Amino acid sequence: MPDPAPETSRSPFPGGRLPVYALVGNPNSGKSTLFNALTGLKQKVGNYPGVTVERKVGTTYSQHGRPITVIDLPGTYSLAARSPDEAIVRDVLLGRRADTAQPDRIVCIVDATNLERNLYLVHQILDLGRPVIVALNMMDLAVAAGLDIRVARLEHALGVPVIPCEAVNGRGLVELRLAMSRADLPLSRHRWDIPAQIAPAVSELQASLAEHDGKQPLIARAEALLLLTDHDAVRVAGSTPLSERTDAILSGWKRRWVELDVDWSGSLVNSRYDEIGRLCAEVVRRSTRAGPPVSDRIDRVVVHPVWGWVVLGGVMALLFLSIFTLAEYPMNWIDGRVASLSGWVRGVMPPGDLRDLVTDGALAGMGGVVVFLPQILILFFFLGLLESTGYMARAAFIMDRLMSRVGLNGRSFIPLLSSYACAIPGIMATRTIEDSKDRLVTILVAPLMSCSARLPVYLLMIAALLPGARVPVGDKVGLMLLMYALGTGGAFGFAWLFKRTLLKGAPPLMIMELPQYRLPRLRDVVLHMIERAGLFLRQAGTIILAISIVLWFLTTYPKPDTPVTAQEQIAHSFAGTAGRVLEPVIKPLGFDWRIGIGLISSFAAREVFVSTMGVIFGVEDGRGADPVPLRQALRDARWPGGATLFTPLVCLTLMIYYVFAMQCMSTVAVVKRETNSWRWPLFQIGYMTGTAWIVCLVVYQAGRALGY
Amino acid sequence: MASTVRLSQIPVGSRATVRGLPARSPAFLRLREMGLSPGTPVTLVRTAPLGDPLEIQVRGYSLTLRKTEAENVLVEPLPAAD
Numbered sequence: 001m002p003d004p005a006p007e008t009s010r011s012p013f014p015g016g017r018l019p020v021y022a023l024v025g026n027p028n029s030g031k032s033t034l035f036n037a038l039t040g041l042k043q044k045v046g047n048y049p050g051v052t053v054e055r056k057v058g059t060t061y062s063q064h065g066r067p068i069t070v071i072d073l074p075g076t077y078s079l080a081a082r083s084p085d086e087a088i089v090r091d092v093l094l095g096r097r098a099d100t101a102q103p104d105r106i107v108c109i110v111d112a113t114n115l116e117r118n119l120y121l122v123h124q125i126l127d128l129g130r131p132v133i134v135a136l137n138m139m140d141l142a143v144a145a146g147l148d149i150r151v152a153r154l155e156h157a158l159g160v161p162v163i164p165c166e167a168v169n170g171r172g173l174v175e176l177r178l179a180m181s182r183a184d185l186p187l188s189r190h191r192w193d194i195p196a197q198i199a200p201a202v203s204e205l206q207a208s209l210a211e212h213d214g215k216q217p218l219i220a221r222a223e224a225l226l227l228l229t230d231h232d233a234v235r236v237a238g239s240t241p242l243s244e245r246t247d248a249i250l251s252g253w254k255r256r257w258v259e260l261d262v263d264w265s266g267s268l269v270n271s272r273y274d275e276i277g278r279l280c281a282e283v284v285r286r287s288t289r290a291g292p293p294v295s296d297r298i299d300r301v302v303v304h305p306v307w308g309w310v311v312l313g314g315v316m317a318l319l320f321l322s323i324f325t326l327a328e329y330p331m332n333w334i335d336g337r338v339a340s341l342s343g344w345v346r347g348v349m350p351p352g353d354l355r356d357l358v359t360d361g362a363l364a365g366m367g368g369v370v371v372f373l374p375q376i377l378i379l380f381f382f383l384g385l386l387e388s389t390g391y392m393a394r395a396a397f398i399m400d401r402l403m404s405r406v407g408l409n410g411r412s413f414i415p416l417l418s419s420y421a422c423a424i425p426g427i428m429a430t431r432t433i434e435d436s437k438d439r440l441v442t443i444l445v446a447p448l449m450s451c452s453a454r455l456p457v458y459l460l461m462i463a464a465l466l467p468g469a470r471v472p473v474g475d476k477v478g479l480m481l482l483m484y485a486l487g488t489g490g491a492f493g494f495a496w497l498f499k500r501t502l503l504k505g506a507p508p509l510m511i512m513e514l515p516q517y518r519l520p521r522l523r524d525v526v527l528h529m530i531e532r533a534g535l536f537l538r539q540a541g542t543i544i545l546a547i548s549i550v551l552w553f554l555t556t557y558p559k560p561d562t563p564v565t566a567q568e569q570i571a572h573s574f575a576g577t578a579g580r581v582l583e584p585v586i587k588p589l590g591f592d593w594r595i596g597i598g599l600i601s602s603f604a605a606r607e608v609f610v611s612t613m614g615v616i617f618g619v620e621d622g623r624g625a626d627p628v629p630l631r632q633a634l635r636d637a638r639w640p641g642g643a644t645l646f647t648p649l650v651c652l653t654l655m656i657y658y659v660f661a662m663q664c665m666s667t668v669a670v671v672k673r674e675t676n677s678w679r680w681p682l683f684q685i686g687y688m689t690g691t692a693w694i695v696c697l698v699v700y701q702a703g704r705a706l707g708y
Numbered sequence: 709m710a711s712t713v714r715l716s717q718i719p720v721g722s723r724a725t726v727r728g729l730p731a732r733s734p735a736f737l738r739l740r741e742m743g744l745s746p747g748t749p750v751t752l753v754r755t756a757p758l759g760d761p762l763e764i765q766v767r768g769y770s771l772t773l774r775k776t777e778a779e780n781v782l783v784e785p786l787p788a789a790d
Contacts, residue, residue, distance in 0.1 A: 077738070077741060077742060078738070078741045080734075080737065080738075080741065082734065082735075082738055113768075114767075114768055114769045115768075116743060116767040116768060117742065117743045117767050117768075117769060120741060120743070229737065229741075263732060265732070265737050266729065266732065266737065266740055269737065269740040269741055269745060270740070270745045270746060273740075273743065273745040273748075274745075295770075296753075299754075303754065303756065303757065303763075304757070305757040306757075308757045309757065393772075397756050397761060397763070397772050398756055398757055398758075400756060400760070400761050400772075400774070401756060401758035401759065401760045401761070402758065404760075404774070410761075509735050509738075509773075509774070509777065510761045510772055510773060510774045510777070511735070511738055511739055511742060511771070511772070511773050511777065512771070512772045513742075513769060513770065513771055513772075514763060514769075514770035514771070514772060515770075
């Protein structure tokens, strides 16, 4: 490479600033590793406005220490977008988004072990008419696989700098930064043959795009080519639509081709691959290697008809156990900290409404947010490991057949399984599902998987339901399994229903790369985990905090004139009134207004039901649950007429209510964030709570009719 | 052109050359973009434990696709190597 020109004097950008780079590449090409290596901790993570696609911008430094902005775009195989993530890549690179200026230059990362397919994206990128640097990553693995890549020839053929590197250990990064610092990056001179039948359409579209859509000539050509392969163009919020004129030309050509039976998009793809094939034949030399590659040997076990299940079961059991058991310690610790903090506030602030707002509203709400962090951190640590080793794709491969029965694909398996622990990280994990409808269906049904917050309710009800001081283990386990089965059955049933009605889509696809197994990079896994946790705190945390203050207000006001016990006070509050108003609606399920208060207050989180029952039945002050007296108090509770309130049938019905009802404000907040509107979380509350009511009605009334 | 069969019909472990993808929906465009263009050799490596999806080797990497997708890929079986 020639010596870089002094960057300041000859900078072609206004004000002598350094160029803004976009980092693009195929999934599994080591893009995040390279981005982390280039920018270190200087990253800003947010969202593209209007879509749930992560927007990552970082800063790296030129050879003279001046900052260079790098936009990390989502991994994609092609600029012809099939998902919102891919649409963002396309729109940012084409300068179609108002919120992100078109990047000046592009670094395209390429997996050297998989050159042919990776070059397809490079081929499209070179058409964009922007200076491009190709980072040829994983050179060490390519050598180990017996591939000899002639970098100089590749550089010559593509007409842009090609920098061999190994992002995992930083090799080649200095050279890459040096190339990025150059003031005079060449534009690629590469030319390829557009099929003759299509070439006139490309020129006509190009001219129209330049004239009617205000595109620069080079971008116009790239856009014209893309319009032809992008038929069902995924439109995302924030991207500008085509002018009418261009749109008319496009549909005119398409009509003509359909008549003539020309496969225009297919032939464009084929001609790109034809050229890539010729190029690879020239630059890649394969030496014969001994035996099959390591990945294939691992896969003989990992996706084996018998061992595959054993491995999958083991990995899932480990994931599950660690969320359940490991998370418990920090969660208890957080609960303890929050309790002692609110005790301290109680000590220093004068008694009154303000003090209660701080302790019971704000601090309790904050505790309710932070308490999810351990589970989120553990889950994302594991998911990061599974993803970066390559196992995640195998799990999806194995489970796909089962998931396809309800119209989902294998990618939905892990988010749903994680939801057994907690729907919040489960829903956050749906980002790996490419198809936006599949992703939405998974989000909608995930809270039906029986999460750990339901356990306290189940346990209390089982204790109240089964007579005797000691609950027989068999009955307890049987009831628990019944609840889990109901939840799981419900989730799959609704997924099936939604895929057939509300979110009907193209037949599900399972076109997925099985990447080579790799050792995970702890640094990337940890960074990813922290990033997720930060997003949860910032974006869902505020909603959770707000709802908990509202719920505190509802259970506290209006206050009676004379000081009373906590029991009388909650009965007097808005929530108490609401419980009484609600009674006619829930009476057919066997619930009275006191249970109604529990249902309202436990919208904060399901386990709050237990402490609310404690307050209402005068057993405790709502802090620190001791189930034994509460169980007795529940058994003693009566309807005004003297009939037992918590009959075994009511206990069972109440458990079933908690299986189906959407009783979790944190889930609502996360769904709002992940779907970017209030529409889906409100729909979710409606369908889940509606189902709960109907199922409970049937169970209770049938139970009554049978004499229970 | 020699006789073509569907990619879903060739035995596990065998090789074939892609001859065509008659379906033109965007989904099948993605299959082409993943490298399944006419003339490309593919190997059916294995099926998932439950028989579906399939894993194929194409252009030096592993790709999965469902049988229903593989039905839309026409291939010409190649004689077994070595």
